[in-house]
Amino acid sequence: MHVQNAREVPEYEIDPSELDFSDSIKITKGTFRIAKWRGIQVAVKTLEEELFTDEYKVRAFRDELALLQKIRHPNVVQFLGAVTQSTPMIIVTEYLSKGDLCAYLKLKGALKPRIAVKLALDIARGMNYLHEHKPEAIIHRDLEPSYVLFCVHL
Known part of the structure; x- marks a missing residue:
């Protein structure tokens, strides 16, 4: 991923100094955290240097x-950018602040039918886009309630 020539730096490359982790919060069991980039909250996935041997x-x-x-x-x-020319390597995506479907269901219980239908249609639209992606389909293989994220309250 690292390049020798500055002209070869990918368009998506983010200067790591633009990422603010001062109020960073872990948002999943794995490697995702909330950070700020250019004044907006983003989700970041980090590949720490000690994992480079794996x-x-x-x-x-x-x-x-x-893929992103x-x-x-x-x-x-939405993919926003990445840090690949220094360590740790980081993927930056939009942050959907209203949580995930699994947490919502645990907290609030079953969805109202109208909301369930709207949500099912939104999920189907996203999955259809991935499956119909050209030149080759993208198969998620791991769709579950904890991966259904919200940016608005239901």
Whole structure:
């Protein structure tokens, strides 16, 4: 991922000094945190330097980065950029501040039918976009309530 020539730096490359982790909060069990980039809250996924020796984790990170660059749809989390020319390597996406479906269901219980239908349609639109993506389909393989995120209250 690292390049020798400055002209080869990817368009998506973010200067790591623009990321503010001062009020950073972990948002999942894994490697996602909330940070600020250019004054807005973002979600960041970090590949720490100690994981660089794990070829599987590095390949998975690169594959995820390559995939996220191709995706643009209102029902799929938006890729904003990445840090790949320094360590730790970081993927930056939009932050959806209203939580996930799993947490919502645990807190509030079943959805009202009208909301359930709207949500199901939004999920179906996002999944259809991925499955119909050209030149090749993108198969999620891991759709579950904790991966359905909200930017507005239900």
